[in-house]
Amino acid sequence: MRTILVVGGGYAGFYTAWKLEKKLRRGEARVIVVDPRPYMTYQPFLPEVLAGSVEARHAAVSQRRHLRKTKLVTGSVTRIDHASRTVTVRPAVGPEFTIPYDIIVVTAGAVTRKLSVPGIAEHAIGMKHVEEAVAIRDRLLTAFDQAASLPPGPERRRLLTVTFVGGGFSGVEGFGELLSLATALVRKYPELSADELSFHLVEARDRILPEVTDKPGEWVVRSLEERGGRVHLNAQLVDASDGHVVLSTGEEFDSELIVWTVGNAANPMVHNHTDLPIDARGMLVVRADLRVGTDDAPVEDAWGAGDDAAVPDLAAEKPGAATVPNAQHAVRQGKLLARNLIATLRGRETKPYLHHSLGTVATLGLGRGIFQYHRLVIKGFPAWLMHRGYHVLAVPTWERKVRVLALWTTAALFGRDIVSLASVQHPREAFTSGGELVSSRADAGRL
Template identity: 80%
Template sequence: MRTILVVGGGYAGFYTAWKLEKKLRRDEARVVVVDPRPYMTYQPFLPEVVAGSVEARHAAVSMRRHLTKTRIIAGTVVKVDHAHKTATIRPAEGPEYAFPYDIIAVTAGAVTRKLDIPGVTEHAIGMKHVEEAVAIRDRLLTNFDRAATLPPGPQRRRLLTVTFVGGGFSGVEGFGELLSLATALARRYPELDPAELSFHLVEARGRILPEVTDKPGEWVVRSLEKRGAHIHLNAVLQSADGGHVVLSTGEEFDSDLIVWTVGNAASPLVRNHTDLPIDGRGMLMVRADLRVGDASSFVPDAWGAGDDAAVPDLALAGAKPGAATVPNAQHAVRQGKLLARNIVASLRGREPKQYLHHSLGVVATLGLGRGIFQYKGIVIKGFPAWVMHRGYHVLAVPSWERKVRVLLVWVTAALFGRDIVSLASVQHPRRAFVTGGEVPAASEEPAAHEVQAVSAGASREHAPSA
């Protein structure tokens, strides 16, 4: 049997393996997926994980539960030598080893794009993985508890100040959901004045949400500002050293929670550790039929899809020659499904089909009961758009098991409200056992930002192929 190696278990990788299982005949080929995480993260749910509207585990789809015919290797592909059809795998435990394959599907995804700004690595948390979304939520809840014990002043203001850097979909959705949670929390803390909450969204461009047109984007800004948010457009973060935020506009303030959502960067595996062709951005060069190569030729037995691949956008070919599909869930899911069909077609001597997908529009949540939807010239705002957002994503999340679990959480929240318990203490699971119940003085405890920034940084360092 031939071995099909799927590098990365994100959207594109998970759907490629899932559909291959259904389409391959018995003994036609074996499928192997390599990913450091045992689950596929449904990233559109991360803003709601941040707000506590979706359980963290429900935004993660178990690969072993759903890929029952696939061999799953917990590890990272650190090198691809396609000339010899060998991948070097670094497993979760043990030494690296060479893994031979016959066909490779590179769906390594992208990683969080970091810039060399003082204090960002030490203090910021990304929002690309479930653990980061949980850390953001727990930090906010913990900060409310800490602030409630302090008198009004600089330290309390710092704890109640939140800064998001990046005004794309991920940043705006996470910002809106966390603002919604904080506003609801303030009513449960009579010791605090809601006016002490300070939420800042920093964007280097002159607008947010580049996926929508100008007027809807302006409406989102006005909507957030009416809720008390501070939107800093044409502003660049210059420093976050010690949690002290300095913007290029001259504004400065202290912020205990800094969330970094400035976009994606090419996977280090694709950019630096493969002999497959890449473009100037470090993205895998992929044809419209998802074979690796360019319009004139392709690399046999090499395929690519998802955020690490520059897939030609045939829907824009007339208006923007050379345009590639944007890195979002809509494209990754559909590319993964087509990739599986095309691999099977090539195994059976048929020609693969080209990827062509017309956008279904864009929809974003801006907090509980608030959203925006745009399809061409049609714009829907507020509660109807929020319902459309939830409806679309509960249909899009893979497997009925996950759909039902998410729906039950939403129903429970509608009846009883959000769960506002912080589980930040799981960062120190042995503390009570070691101390015998003694509570350490505040000066002896590691700062929350130190624990969670390290955790978030570790998750990024171990994600070069997923």
């Protein structure tokens, strides 16, 4: 029985393993998934996790619950040695070890692209994982509680200032959802007013949402600014030391919350620690059928998909273009990779990856959205409904679909929960500072 090792349990890796479980015959092959997290993050729900419209756990799909026939290894792959058919794994606890394999599937995903901006490493929060989305929400709610107890002034103004850096999908959606939450929160705090909110979206280019055309993108900017947001185009963040934001345009302000969403970078493990072929950007070189290598020089028993692979985009008008790194492609690539892998095991022909876009849809806050398919553009509430409908259908497993729908129904009846649980990030603080230390067993017994 051959061993298929999947590096990474994100979209592409999860769907590859999930479909392999359903299609492999008994004894045909065994599947191993190595990932540092025990769940797959459904990233399109992260903006709604920010706003409290989706429970954090509902944006995470448990691997052990749904990959019941797969061996799961919690750890990070630090090196792939395809010549010897082994990977090196670094677990959270204990020494590194190696796992042998017969076939490898590299779906390690990309990482957040970081720039050497002073203060970012110390003060910014990314928006790629559930933990980050929860931290952003809790930070905003805590800031409101603190600001409400302060008189008007610089400190209160800083607490109510939020900065998003990056005008791509995650940045715009996160900005719109958090602005929607903050606007709703003001009604619960009579000490504060909407005029005190200061939300900034910083984008280095002259437009946001590059996936939509110019006029819809301009409409999104107007919509966000009409709601009180400030969009800085052709602007770069040059300093964020101590939370003091300095832009290339000369504008400066203090910001309690800085969210970094400037895009993806090549996975360092794929880029630097594998003998598989990579391109100039550090991406895995794959063919249209998702086999690693080129048509002239395929690499035997190696496959790749998702954000760490340069998958040829056969639907693009530009020759040599690669698919963009998004969930729509990663999910479909994972499914096709499983089918092609089984086809090779059974001596059949593989199929190339070809997907024509279904359009672009984004949430801009509760009841607001935008959808574009070629020249068709839908704005506002209908687009927001389309966003929710599409993603509740796209999130894997019926269990997750039902949970999300139930939460949306509850929120429609009773509103969003506005409780901050920021203290869970320091769970021992209340215990260690909550009272006098009891030193003797006798004293402990009398308590």
